[in-house]
Amino acid sequence: MTDHTRSGISLRVNDVSHRLSVDNRRTLLDALREDLGLTGPKKGCDHGQCGACTVLCDGRRVVSCLTLAVAADGAAVTTVEGLAAGGELRPLQEAFVRLDGFQCGFCTPGQLCSAVGVLAEHEAGWPSAVTADDDPERTPELDEAEVRERMSGNLCRCGAYPSIVRAVLEAAARQGGAA
């Protein structure tokens, strides 16, 4: 008998391919956490309001709690566990540790994935709400105001924002944007 409440999906997560049978109600976040044991992405609100579950889906940041697993079928997903290639911390991760860009650490996986997305979006020339619209051809300079605006979907109740902004800017400078 066919079970109409479940579906088979494929996910490529942190460069590893998986075939999964998931409850149709299962979110991408729960599939990562419960089915694949990748508990880096966190469930802070389950409503897309806090950003703790942020992952990269085909290179773009998404809140995985508002993404149904079946809708991510075929996607390449990067979680915080996949950011340190070969066990070596990225400059962004290293800057978070050195500059104390977190306290409790619960929002950190989302902040990091979001920051990777921010840097890529900036590199691609995407403007934000605080970007001056005087010259559409010019890539906006990534300054504190730009980072704050672009990272505002990621809440941190410990209030580590100033250190997070410093870490993102430093990582951007060190890697020419590809942090």
Added chain:
Amino acid sequence: MSPDRTVGAVGASRPRIEGGLKVTGAARYTADVPMPGLVHGQLVTATTSRGRVRDVDASTALGMPGVLGVLDHRNAPRLNPKAGNYFGPDGSLLLLQDEVVPYAGWPVALVVAETPEQARAAAAALRVTCDAEPHDLDFDMDHPAARPASTAFGPEADTGDLEAELAACAVVVEERYRTPEESHCAMEPHASTAWWEGDHLHALDANQGAFSVSEVLAALWSIDRERVHVRSEHVGGGFGGKGVCGPQMILASMASKRFGRPVRIAMTRAQVFETTSSRPRTEQLVTIGADADGRLRAVGHRAAYALSPLAEYIEACTEQAKVLYAAPAIRTRLTAVPLDVLPPASMRGPGATPGSFALESAIDEVAERLDVDPVRLRLRNQPSVAPVSGLPFSTRRLVSCVQEGARRFGWAARDRRPRSRREGPLLIGTGMATASFSAGVFPSTASITAEVDGTFTVSVGASDIGTGARTALTAVAADALGVDAGRVRLRIGDSDLGMAWGAGGSRGTTSWSFAITEAAKELRGRLGDPARPVTATVDTSALIDFQPGRERQTFSAVFAEVAVDPATGEVRVRRLLGVFAVGRVINPLLARGQVVGGMVMGLSMALHEESVRDPRTGRLANGDFAGYHIAAHADVPDVEADFVPDYEPLDPSGFNGLGEIGTAGTAAAIANAVWHATGTRQRTLPIRLDRVLEPVAAGKDTEGATEGADHAVTRGA
């Protein structure tokens, strides 16, 4: 004089020990830990603020896939009604024991199923019928049910003759201040996994003190505390909201008992808002009288807060009136108003944070009336001893904080007239406030084992909820043992490690450090045979002097600059600086993060946070992060914080706690800056757009007819 301050591990900035785990997703929080045979519990909560459960119809839910069962007040295991918390008996621990609904959000049932989705679907299918009764959420200082607050934290102040002094004053300010119900909002929702092995209860739980949670569970289940094992390795923030044994923990232990499986309850964000706890609403009346030359003669501080009849609680708003200023007459009155509210709990800087908003706003109003600089007014009224207790301060570096802060902030260049500074349509203002927060130490135990390989294992029932305790205590132990920090292995977050105070009251680090320092002292006296591990264990209960004859406080001065858009009412904090006196600082990097984070929470309190309740049902109308805004990246400037040299003589290592002082003074500093920008006092938090929008009738902005002012008239009309 300060004892030897030889630089060791203490005093050096070091990143968090667990930093690598936290940036790779490897740090496991309660709901991250896999567990064979795990099942999931989903709470169902009351939607009425007062009433009785008439029926819980589980017929549909029980037939749904994966459902193991439903617990409600008729079939749940019985708990010991004598169990309590820090303040005594606590009815909020007695979940599913009877049909009474004491507040909206009270758990009325728990659905247990194989998967989270199944549990959630079955919980939605549960039909709970309640008989609603009239509720009372009408908070008012003069409410008929108002009663004097508990004096467990100390007596009221009644120094001098307040009325006589006020009558002799050149200037008297008497104003009423209000702060709303607020929510802790730790990013990690409360979660617990519980299982029984025989008559031993095991749990992973998100809390601020595993030992005290184990004590409460032992009392609830009437078993020896040694049979309760609570682990809390990584905790995603607390701020007071995880200070007690939470509903997730109690219900998970009940469900596991009933169904014989490990049960995980991960509360939803909405449940964290409506079911766990909050900072209570306050209403405060501050009366301050001064001579024409700016000498304070009278300080009166009346404060009332809401609480639940389920448990005693103290929101000690009036404490700073007993500490900050010298005056011949000081009177405090603290009032508790029992209502059908969510039971309050300490939230970062309990009492001091709302209390400081009122007191330090009022002091600013005195400066305004006297036309003196608010920094000068504060410096003119510093006490030489604690003005109410008469005790000397163990250390008081408040003047240093104020002067250093004023220097860095560039305060001297400030024009104190309100509405004196503009940038285009924006009104710019600066303000400041001082704060104090009670410091001290509570009993804890620590064990240190000298291993045969030359390393040391330090075991202490501490919690690291983001405070940096793991890193700080490693440094403390290293210095106490006289070894490199690399040779110290720290074990925390486990109730089996022995009696310990939790991460709360700004007393976690001092309490654990004291025990570690004493254990190290004892161990160093016993090291002999390097071939066998040697362990020293110390309980500081008998070592602590609870009557030290000194007033022990931490201090701060906070400076803020705001830009106010009179057209939209938007307030943006552009600069925020805090200078702190918190004893000897263990790790400046992490300590700065703590106080900066505290100030960010204070900023959020000043401008954003407010739990809004539907008066008909009493339910939260904004119980999520869309409706209850906490400061986001874009709200927060580059906050600056630093410490003045300080040493606490009542602590063997010179330490004081610093988890809460950062929040305490910030809201008043911002409110005072908003006054300076606009000329209008903000006596109710948060400083919402509608409260700032320039009032049309007042015709305030006649002198400039700026674009912004024109806007305000249009929008206000």
